[in-house]
Amino acid sequence: MSDKIKNDGRSELDPVQVRRSFEQAASAYDQAAVLQREVANRLLERLDYIRFRPARILDLGAGTGFCQQSLAHRYPGAEIHALDIALAMLLQARKKISWLRRLKQRDHFMNADVNALPYANSSMDMIVSNLTLQWCSDLRVVFSECQRVLKPGGMLLFTNFGPNTLKELRHCWSEIDDYSHVNQFSDMHDVGDTLLQSGFSDPVVDMEMITVTYKNVRNVMQDLKQIGAHNVTRGRHRGLTGKGHLQRLEQAYEAYRQQDRLPVSYEVIYGLAWRHDNSPGKNNQPAEIYISTDMIKK
Numbered sequence: 040m041s042d043k044i045k046n047d048g049r050s051e052l053d054p055v056q057v058r059r060s061f062e063q064a065a066s067a068y069d070q071a072a073v074l075q076r077e078v079a080n081r082l083l084e085r086l087d088y089i090r091f092r093p094a095r096i097l098d099l100g101a102g103t104g105f106c107q108q109s110l111a112h113r114y115p116g117a118e119i120h121a122l123d124i125a126l127a128m129l130l131q132a133r134k135k136i137s138w139l140r141r142l143k144q145r146d147h148f149m150n151a152d153v154n155a156l157p158y159a160n161s162s163m164d165m166i167v168s169n170l171t172l173q174w175c176s177d178l179r180v181v182f183s184e185c186q187r188v189l190k191p192g193g194m195l196l197f198t199n200f201g202p203n204t205l206k207e208l209r210h211c212w213s214e215i216d217d218y219s220h221v222n223q224f225s226d227m228h229d230v231g232d233t234l235l236q237s238g239f240s241d242p243v244v245d246m247e248m249i250t251v252t253y254k255n256v257r258n259v260m261q262d263l264k265q266i267g268a269h270n271v272t273r274g275r276h277r278g279l280t281g282k283g284h285l286q287r288l289e290q291a292y293e294a295y296r297q298q299d300r301l302p303v304s305y306e307v308i309y310g311l312a313w314r315h316d317n318s319p320g321k322n323n324q325p326a327e328i329y330i331s332t333d334m335i336k337k
């Protein structure tokens with residue numbers, strides 16, 4: 040029997056390595072994080088259709104502050120708390136704060152883990168998280184923490200990667216060896232179930248596929264490295280990936296080439312859920328969501 044750890048879908052993430060990867064990626068992150076920015080914009084556009092005025096917002100896995108900046112623009116009076124496990128990311132985010140917000144002390148930074156939020160119970164009106172939850176091994180822990188920290192009637196809005204993310208890369212590596220090269224991602228239905236199990240009300244979960252194309256595999260690998268998206272599964276190969284392996288990967292990936300470009304698929308899961316409000320006089324309906332005719336696709 041082979042002593043290699045197979046890529047069997049149960050690979051756990053190594054938290055020390057997650058933190059290290061993002062610490063190292065912080066200074067180059069903004070140049071490479073085109074997809075992350077696009078997804079952040081798509082996520083926050085959803086707030087256009089929700090009548091909700093949060094006073095205190097928590098951005099989980101805030102990174103270099105894309106969402107923080109956008110939320111500050113959308114809700115100028117709100118206090119925004121940016122939390123990230125990588126201090127270097129938060130230092131980048133802090134540089135972007137306007138002098139006015141600095142003066143008003145509207146932004147706060149916390150170097151901490153989403154699995155153990157250092158905030159009081161019922162202290163936040165809204166929690167936002169863009170493309171961070173896929174770095175957490177157990178969504179139940181994170182969602183329970185969100186449930187605890189949100190005020191009754193508070194909202195959780197997030198994106199996460201689904202199982203078809205990097206499917207081409209996963210398939211090519213599986214033809215080369217048995218190591219785990221690509222992180223495992225939770226299915227949309229499991230995410231919805233976990234929200235309910237964690238006590239959230241009225242969860243709405245949907246997904247879309249986004250394909251980014253590249254000239255060659257080296258550019259794919261370089262971009263993933265630059266945004267800190269290393270393979271951090273415990274079943275990864277601990278040594279350096281040899282030149283021969285990379286050449287075989289390049290050859291295998293050629294099978295996907297279309298119009299002279301290589302596709303990289305991302306399955307983006309969007310989630311919205313509410314903390315139940317049991318207080319007298321509350322009918323437990325979520326904040327009003329309105330739909331304009333522009334939203335209805337022809």
Ligand SMILES: C[S@@+](CC[C@H](N)C(=O)[O-])C[C@H]1O[C@@H](n2cnc3c(N)ncnc32)[C@H](O)[C@@H]1O
Binds near residue numbers: 153154
């Ligand atoms: C792909 S980046 C996304 C950053 C930002 N939300 C954005 O839209 O650009 C993921 C972020 O999650 C952070 N992160 C990963 N695991 C974390 C954890 N357990 N606790 C807190 N932050 C974490 C990383 O340090 C990184 O900044």
